[in-house]
Amino acid sequence: MTVPGAARVRPPRTAPVRRFLRPRVTLAFELVAVAAWIALIASAVTGGSHDAARAGAAHHHMSAPHEVHGASASADLVMWAFMSVAMMLPAAVPALAHVGTNSLRRRRQRAMATFAAVYLAVWIGYGALLRAPAPLWARLPDDVALACALALAAAWQLTVHKRRALRDCHRSSPLPPSGPRAVAGACRFGLRQGWACLRSCWALMLVMAVASGRSGMLVWMAVLTGIVLTERLARKPRRPTRLAAAALAAAALAVVLPDAAWRWY
Template identity: 40%
Template structure:
């Protein structure tokens, strides 16, 4: 499958520390599954108690981020690493991660709260509502705009307080763009319990990796549907080209 190929290429290129981080995240999540599954914090209660429940589940959210985000962060983290003075690299990475995680934890609390509201407020299965929300957001130009912004690799100052500020601002803004691209997808595993949760998490991660691997696109409706050109190319190659014949006829009728 082309999607798996692209995802494999991304994972293959992961620096060892990031690979270790994502592996650690998945391992700890799996170990915790036996005692308290993540979706348990979506079970019941009003919004207030839901918010409290969400806050008490911050460690779980952090674990989800640890498991799912390193493959998406490889390129921006390498950017920070390479563009910083050696003696400042640790600080720069820490500030980037601080900004990024702060945004995602805030978004995570909102997503958990939303999952509680959805579970309590509708007769429909919450996962169905979540799927509709994800499909709807996927179709908007804002989704593609967020994906485009995830490719940004800004110039970073090398010296002084400006270097620190640039790393923090980059992490924060990257977190915002990343959340813009992924919030609706991340809602899905939060809305699903049991085995479905464990099916959705890797699926969401795969979609996110493939989306990031795609080249930036013009902002328009439906621009962000995950799609790869390889399949179409193989099909097109099976046709004789349009040489000196009406092209549409050739393409539609040739075997």
């Protein structure tokens, strides 16, 4: 006996595939993140503008120190902006989808672009603020500075402030449908999401700031992006957060112990 409607029941295994193949409102922004990754990989492979700025600074140090310092600072900030797009924009995809699905079709892309601009401005501002303490870790040996940053990130993963910030990252916000209120709502939501994400991931991005421009930078970017995405997309992020803390602590030991053992030997 055939049950009515049984032919319309799809196997559960096909559901994730169908969801993936369904048209995505966030596809353009996902492609922007991919483009940022490609640009950073190309920069690392070819030497990029970051190393060129440093080489130019060394070459012209005696002739125009203030001009060269400004060029180097600008190159560092541009590099940070690309890293923010590559690493943090994917974490904002659920919030972008919320903006897209709750906006009128005619202004959907504009609302999402407004949200993304405000969200990324928070991270770029954080990168600009990190310029002030950068000379402090620049005086330390590379391995020691990176190990300290990793240990700090591991400790932050276990705090109640991290859990609260991560919980705020999962909160949505009502968005007005049209008019100036819609623009203000997208900006406000972008600021809230950016601030919550910054409170959650500032220590992870501090690791990235310390590792920036050094060998293995792309590996650290991939690892940290994986941690951020796992925490953001997990339904119960507490377990991934603890596992990330253990991994970061192990990485801190792995970075500093070989150097210490070599010195003792």
